[in-house]
Amino acid sequence: MHILEQKIRDKSAKLGVIGLGYVGLPLAVLASKKGYTTYGLEQVQGKVDKVNAGENFLQDEFLEKHFSKGMVNATTDPRIISEADIVLVCVPTPVDKLYQPDLTPVRNAITTITKNLNPKKQTIVVVESTINPGVCEEVVEPLFKEAGFEIGKDYELSHCPERINPGDPKWNVSNIPRVVGSFTHKGTEQTVAFYENILDAPVRPMKSLREAEATKIMENSFRDINIAFVNELAKSFTALGIDVVDVIQGASTKPFAFMPHWPSCGVGGHCIPVDPYYLIERAKKSGFDHKFLKLAREINNSMPEYTVEILQDMLNDLKLPLNGTNVAVLGLAYKANVGDKRESPSYKIIEHLKKHKAQIHTFDPFLLKESTEKSLEDILSKSQAVIIATNHSLFTELTPETLEKHSVLAIVDGKNCLPKDIFEKSSLLYRGIGR
Numbered sequence: 001m002h003i004l005e006q007k008i009r010d011k012s013a014k015l016g017v018i019g020l021g022y023v024g025l026p027l028a029v030l031a032s033k034k035g036y037t038t039y040g041l042e043q044v045q046g047k048v049d050k051v052n053a054g055e056n057f058l059q060d061e062f063l064e065k066h067f068s069k070g071m072v073n074a075t076t077d078p079r080i081i082s083e084a085d086i087v088l089v090c091v092p093t094p095v096d097k098l099y100q101p102d103l104t105p106v107r108n109a110i111t112t113i114t115k116n117l118n119p120k121k122q123t124i125v126v127v128e129s130t131i132n133p134g135v136c137e138e139v140v141e142p143l144f145k146e147a148g149f150e151i152g153k154d155y156e157l158s159h160c161p162e163r164i165n166p167g168d169p170k171w172n173v174s175n176i177p178r179v180v181g182s183f184t185h186k187g188t189e190q191t192v193a194f195y196e197n198i199l200d201a202p203v204r205p206m207k208s209l210r211e212a213e214a215t216k217i218m219e220n221s222f223r224d225i226n227i228a229f230v231n232e233l234a235k236s237f238t239a240l241g242i243d244v245v246d247v248i249q250g251a252s253t254k255p256f257a258f259m260p261h262w263p264s265c266g267v268g269g270h271c272i273p274v275d276p277y278y279l280i281e282r283a284k285k286s287g288f289d290h291k292f293l294k295l296a297r298e299i300n301n302s303m304p305e306y307t308v309e310i311l312q313d314m315l316n317d318l319k320l321p322l323n324g325t326n327v328a329v330l331g332l333a334y335k336a337n338v339g340d341k342r343e344s345p346s347y348k349i350i351e352h353l354k355k356h357k358a359q360i361h362t363f364d365p366f367l368l369k370e371s372t373e374k375s376l377e378d379i380l381s382k383s384q385a386v387i388i389a390t391n392h393s394l395f396t397e398l399t400p401e402t403l404e405k406h407s408v409l410a411i412v413d414g415k416n417c418l419p420k421d422i423f424e425k426s427s428l429l430y431r432g433i434g435r
């Protein structure tokens with residue numbers, strides 16, 4: 001057995017995780033819990049301090065249960081890379097304002113590795129960040145080559161896309177199955193051995209890096225396309241006077257070949273509204289036009305504006321202009337019960353409300369610093385209309401009585417998270433998305 005594989009198996013291999021965010025920190029904690037000495041390289045000093053203090057600053061359930069001080073040695077000093085046998089790259093892969101993929105964080109992280117790599121160690125570098133097919137071969141490997149390192153001799157390069165779903169009570173960093181692709185056979189074996197040692201889930205070796213990269217992009221594009229389909233149905237069924245949620249529930253009684261997806265005021269987060277662009281742009285370079293994916297993105301991007309249009313219709317019925325009306329936007333995070341605002345549709349909704357000169361108030365219990373109001377009571381007392389943009393538990397418990405008490409007249413349930421029948425029986429005007 002190769003010496004590094006032996007070190008992986010007896011857990012004497014040292015681990016370096018670059019980027020201690022939603023992906024990197026739970027992974028570092030998991031590896032530490034499983035017995036590996038784990039270093040974390042993070043560029044933000046505030047995060048380094050919090051990690052070294054054992055603080056669960058991400059409000060993550062897995063971290064809440066398993067993270068404590070001393071598990072991860074965090075630092076801003078890149079020299080820890082020279083100590084590591086395995087380096088996991090967990091940095092962001094965003095798009096810019098024109099939806100162009102921005103690989104700068106990945107490039108920077110790889111450059112940091114090449115400046116500190118000890119070729120004698122034959123370190124395994126694993127990119128966990130979501131990337132389009134081709135990034136490892138076309139962007140990552142050339143950076144190593146430029147720095148004089150030969151793949152398979154001085155280091156190994158693998159991709160093991162992270163599938164974590166923050167806030168998910170069932171699936172977490174340790175129990176989600178993984179796929180692994182590498183440049184060499186040895187790289188695949190070693191990387192699979194490492195993940196098998198830390199996970200309580202199967203690890204599937206893929207035939208190539210490209211296949212592993214494509215797997216993750218396919219998964220997230222699948223979600224984006226299906227969500228776009230139900231968002232389109234939400235618009236069409238509204239015109240037809242059909243409740244799309246009831247129909248999805250009906251279709252879900254079919255025990256095969258149907259998987260429910262739900263319409264909403266928009267798709268947010270660092271993955272679903274971002275990753276498809278990586279494939280769209282890379283395929284374009286190879287002469288392929290991803291019409292279907294582009295359309296899905298367009299439909300999902302249209303939902304915040306559609307939500308504001310629904311409110312405008314309702315206010316019309318009340319003979320109120322949106323201009324000057326006090327509107328409460330409940331929720332700034334992109335998903336329930338987390339404080340992550342990346343690509344959140346709430347901000348797009350706010351932009352559209354601004355265009356119409358509405359008086360905007362915002363409240364998110366997980367993002368208080370970002371909120372204009374500091375409590376639900378405060379925001380409701382100031383508002384004539386409400387848009388639920390995030391289905392935080394606090395908002396799903398709202399009753400017509402609470403809203404009526406505060407003289408709210410209309411509510412748009414952007415997440416279809418309230419009991420429609422009860423709201424429709426009240427004095428309030430209620431509309432969901434597609435219902």
Ligand SMILES: NC(=O)c1ccc[n+]([C@@H]2O[C@H](COP(=O)([O-])OP(=O)(O)OC[C@H]3O[C@@H](n4cnc5c(N)ncnc54)[C@H](O)[C@@H]3O)[C@@H](O)[C@H]2O)c1
Nearest residue numbers: 019020021022023041042043091092093109129130162164
């Ligand atoms: N958040 C998710 O739910 C999720 C799920 C699956 C996959 N992913 C993918 O994982 C990757 C990371 O996402 P995330 O949500 O953890 O991002 P994040 O922003 O929460 O964390 C990334 C961290 O990397 C740090 N960083 C960036 N460049 C660095 C560098 N050169 N050196 C040291 N630190 C650096 C940032 O400061 C940040 O703390 C992305 O590609 C994302 O698409 C995310």
